[in-house]
Amino acid sequence: MDLFAPDTALTPIPLRDGELGWLAQLPLPWPNEVVLARLIAETAWREETVVVYGKRHLQPRLSAWHGDKAYRYSGLSLAPLPFTPLLDTIRLAAENATGRPYNSVLLNYYRDGRDSMGMHSDDEPELGPAPAIASVSFGATRTFSLRHKATKETLKLPLTDGSLLFMGGAMQANWMHGINKTARPVGARVNLTFRNIE
Numbered sequence: 772m773d774l775f776a777p778d779t780a781l782t783p784i785p786l787r788d789g790e791l792g793w794l795a796q797l798p799l800p801w802p803n804e805v806v807l808a809r810l811i812a813e814t815a816w817r818e819e820t821v822v823v824y825g826k827r828h829l830q831p832r833l834s835a836w837h838g839d840k841a842y843r844y845s846g847l848s849l850a851p852l853p854f855t856p857l858l859d860t861i862r863l864a865a866e867n868a869t870g871r872p873y874n875s876v877l878l879n880y881y882r883d884g885r886d887s888m889g890m891h892s893d894d895e896p897e898l899g900p901a902p903a904i905a906s907v908s909f910g911a912t913r914t915f916s917l918r919h920k921a922t923k924e925t926l927k928l929p930l931t932d933g934s935l936l937f938m939g940g941a942m943q944a945n946w947m948h949g950i951n952k953t954a955r956p957v958g959a960r961v962n963l964t965f966r967n968i969e
């Protein structure tokens with residue numbers, strides 16, 4: 772038996788030069804609003820500083836890193852916290868839905884529309900040549916923007932409460948993605964990106 776054979780079918784989202792899959796609701800033992808409230812209350816949120824072109828900035832969001840290995844980007848090294856039972860339950864659901872194993876998760880807390888994440892690719896060498904990332908969202912819907920590195924083609928996906936977006940194949944090599952700020956009044960959102968660090 773394949774331990775990681777998915778038990779829930781993802782809907783493929785057609786994408787040039789990359790793989791995207793969508794599940795509107797990740798099956799979990801609690802309602803989404805309970806998971807959101809617990810993630811906000813129980814996570815050791817940090818306001819991280821990043822160094823971009825030699826200048827230090829506070830990131831416009833809160834974050835936390837759980838897993839077995841440290842994680843580095845933009846000159847920042849996040850010390851990993853162990854997986855909690857809550858995170859383990861969500862990880863198992865994400866593994867079942869995507870058929871991939873994950874040993875780490877980056878949590879991001881967007882407190883309101885002023886919080887955001889700049890365009891980037893999750894292409895660190897420790898994620899391997901074709902990173903498999905399961906992105907699970909709770910709370911307010913925010914727009915996930917994608918831009919093809921060569922053609923500059925763009926795509927916008929609303930990431931709704933309880934959804935899972937799978938990114939795989941050559942997606943990180945060919946596309947950048949991010950969460951724009953919005954002037955719309957939006958509530959809190961927590962996103963979890965499950966990754967496998969080699």
Ligand SMILES: O=C(O)CCC(=O)C(=O)O
Pocket residue numbers: 877879888893906915930948949950962964
């Ligand atoms: O909040 C999101 O949906 C995006 C998160 C993301 O791109 C990341 O954690 O690398």
Ligand SMILES: [Fe+2]
Pocket residue numbers: 891892893948964
């Ligand atoms: Fe990302």
